[in-house]
Amino acid sequence: MLNNHKTLTKINFTIVAFFVVLRLIDLGHLDLVFIEVLRELLTLPFLVLQVVFLILSIRFVFKNNAKDFWLNISIFILAICTTVTVCSFCNFN
Secondary structure: OOOOHHHHHHHHHHHHHHHHHHHHHHHOOOOOHHHHHHHHHHHHHHHHHHHHHHHHHHHHHHHHOOOOHHHHHHHHHHHHHHHHHHHOOOOOO
């Protein structure tokens, strides 16, 4: 399943897109019940997937010596998204 760099790239970008859409919904103050239900159902699994696929992707690159540009970009963006998401739970004040 995860032996292909294209699959990992798509999954990484999908996870990032989910959190970007959540942020855009927050900024737009979009309050629809359906969106709130989906948000509550999907946020925790995507938080876990974010960390898991970051680790799997990095492991894949080192194990297979992958030099695919889009895979490396997706890992970089996923790492930034993971950092921002995890740091949003911390109070640095």
